[in-house]
Amino acid sequence: MADDPTPVTAIRWQRHVATAVPALLLAAALLRLASLYRDVARARALAALGQPFERRLAKSALRVLVLGDSTGVGVGANRPEESIAGLLAQDFPAADIVNVSRSGARVAGALAQARACRRSGLVFDVALLHVGGNDVFRATPMRQLAEDCELLLAELAEVADRAVWLGPPNLGIVPLFPPPFSWVFAARSRAATALFARTAAAHGVSFLDFSAGEHAVQFKRSRDHFAIDGLHPNSSSYSYGYAAARRIIGKLEGRTHRAGARRS
Numbered sequence: 371m372a373d374d375p376t377p378v379t380a381i382r383w384q385r386h387v388a389t390a391v392p393a394l395l396l397a398a399a400l401l402r403l404a405s406l407y408r409d410v411a412r413a414r415a416l417a418a419l420g421q422p423f424e425r426r427l428a429k430s431a432l433r434v435l436v437l438g439d440s441t442g443v444g445v446g447a448n449r450p451e452e453s454i455a456g457l458l459a460q461d462f463p464a465a466d467i468v469n470v471s472r473s474g475a476r477v478a479g480a481l482a483q484a485r486a487c488r489r490s491g492l493v494f495d496v497a498l499l500h501v502g503g504n505d506v507f508r509a510t511p512m513r514q515l516a517e518d519c520e521l522l523l524a525e526l527a528e529v530a531d532r533a534v535w536l537g538p539p540n541l542g543i544v545p546l547f548p549p550p551f552s553w554v555f556a557a558r559s560r561a562a563t564a565l566f567a568r569t570a571a572a573h574g575v576s577f578l579d580f581s582a583g584e585h586a587v588q589f590k591r592s593r594d595h596f597a598i599d600g601l602h603p604n605s606s607s608y609s610y611g612y613a614a615a616r617r618i619i620g621k622l623e624g625r626t627h628r629a630g631a632r633r634s
Contacts, residue, residue: 421443422444422450422453422470423455423467423469424455424467424468424469425465427466430466432465432496433468434458434466434494434496434498435468435492436497436500437480437483437484437487438471438483438498438500439500439502440471440602441602441611442454442498442501443473446596446601446605446607447605447608453608454500455469455498461619470483476504477519478510478522481521484529488529493529494529496530496534496619498534499522499526499575500536503538506559507555512561512562515562515565519569523569523570523575527573533573534575534576535570535575535578537563537577537579537581538563538581539559539581540560540580541558542556546596546599546601576618585614
């Protein structure tokens, strides 16, 4: 029994452990946070390099507006032609495609883009809306987000005959965000997506929810679906997203819409 620690020694050892464990946990958390900030900076640098695909045709029976955030720009695709706007251009060689998307745009930013189009007298047969992810990432207050969504879709109705909203995926699966950050973004994504879907339905806008149903099965937490930054889609994911949107976009082939009537 001579080797047993004395009560005083045991108490001191417990105090050291009680002090060291929280310090180690805090250090680990700070390292993870620093790593996240570094990775987010890398994602922003990649977004800054993105160039939105656009093809202007003076005479066209189909006019398409692409607006929103970096997914409208096509950040993460190997080439602009492999973005959703670029893939649409291949399917519709006679379409006039205007792309006003900007990396980092929230719903309020897309609203400003739509208003600028209306003030310029631009009208379209269809608008492809890529927005919502930055509102989840930056935690736009839900009341403000609801108001912005209402204003955006009302504005889009003034410039496009139809609108297709390509919603963001569940940000909780994005490799850039490890736990516990992924848990926070997953909860925010669910709340925001429910709001997007309700607002789109109220305005007669087709909403593609890439966080649910068959799309949720497709997009899981794997770097196979994302660009090198672990945040933006890669060319393969843009191809998948376009295929889903194409089911709706394809209904426009051979049809004359309000935009054509306005131009005549």
